[in-house]
Amino acid sequence: MNAMQHARISAKRWGGEPEDYYELHAFIDSTKSLCSDARHRILHTLWGINSIVVPVFGHSLQNSAGKSIDIKDLCERDHLLVDYQQRFILTLNDFVNAxxxxxxxxxxxxxxxxxxxxxxxxxxxxxxxxxxxxxxxxxxxxxxxxxxxxxxxxxxxxxxxxxxxxxxxxxxxxxNAMHFELWMDNGMAIPASAQALHQIKQTTQS
Structure with missing residues (x-):
């Protein structure tokens, strides 16, 4: 999913226009210029959001409709969870362990x-x-x-x-030293950080 698609999701959820959100989503995905596959998603973590995205964009964003939106919530709901099929949010440790x-x-x-x-x-x-x-x-x-x-x-x-x-x-x-894991690719597998929650969900559903 590209930045404009994420921006449209944000506009539908929070109001305003996709252009209100495009720069934010493009920044989260800007690591694609560093690595062409899903290993690039080091900003798709709470470390990335809290330590980098929020300091760059601030804690809130005001859209063209005049509404103030929490940046952290927006990133989690409209980008991270979307990219991982609503299954989990990765930790930095998941990437470092790879x-x-x-x-x-x-x-x-x-x-x-x-x-x-x-x-x-x-x-x-x-x-x-x-x-x-x-x-x-x-x-x-x-x-x-x-x-x-x-x-x-x-x-x-x-x-x-x-x-x-x-x-x-x-x-x-x-x-170059990071091996590819299936969980990096749109949530095709469960990372170590989400295994416990996944097992609880599996038990509850069975």
């Missing part, structure tokens, strides 16, 4: 530590940059924020641009 650390660049830990000192004094920026580690407990998750796309595209949108030199990683470094 990354094979053995296929990552050598010595990436040392390079990440070197980058860390550039922003360690900025508490807000440090919290954002380290948020994948806080959520997953996996050091290699930091490649999601310590790469050229995040630093030179995402951070300026949020209003943060530290003087980071020697950016040696691109999104390809973690996407």
């Amino acid at each position: 990354i094979n650390p053995r296929q990552l660049p050598q010595n990436f830990e040392r390079h990440l530590e070197a980058l860390h000192h550039y922003y360690v004094q900025d508490k807000t920026l440090s919290q954002l940059m380290l948020s994948p580690l806080a959520l997953t407990g996996k050091l290699h998750s930091l490649l999601l924020t310590h790469n050229s796309w995040f630093i030179y595209d995402i951070l300026p949108r949020i209003g943060q641009l530290p003087k980071l030199d020697n950016i040696v990683y691109s999104p390809a470094d973690f996407f």
Whole structure:
């Protein structure tokens, strides 16, 4: 489903015109330029919405009908759940667990530590940059924020641009190490984070 289709869903639900919502949905899907298959959906997570989309677009959106809509609710209902057939919302850990650390660049830990000192004094920026580690407990998750796309595209949108030199990683470094899972493809399977709820639903329905 493309951004305009999502925008039409939003307009039908919340009122206004599809154009009121197009930029938001296009941004969520902008990671398609980083990876051409469904592995790109790293923003299709609550981490993506809370840590990136909301800081970029704000907590609410006012449509052309004058109605104020909660951005988080809109993203969840009109984009994330739609893409996954209303079955689940992925966690960042689902994606990070699909990354094979053995296929990552050598010595990436040392390079990440070197980058860390550039922003360690900025508490807000440090919290954002380290948020994948806080959520997953996996050091290699930091490649999601310590790469050229995040630093030179995402951070300026949020209003943060530290003087980071020697950016040696691109999104390809973690996407190439991420194996494809069926749950990435429009909810064709259930990810680990949703297994317990899925089993409860199955038991209830049987």
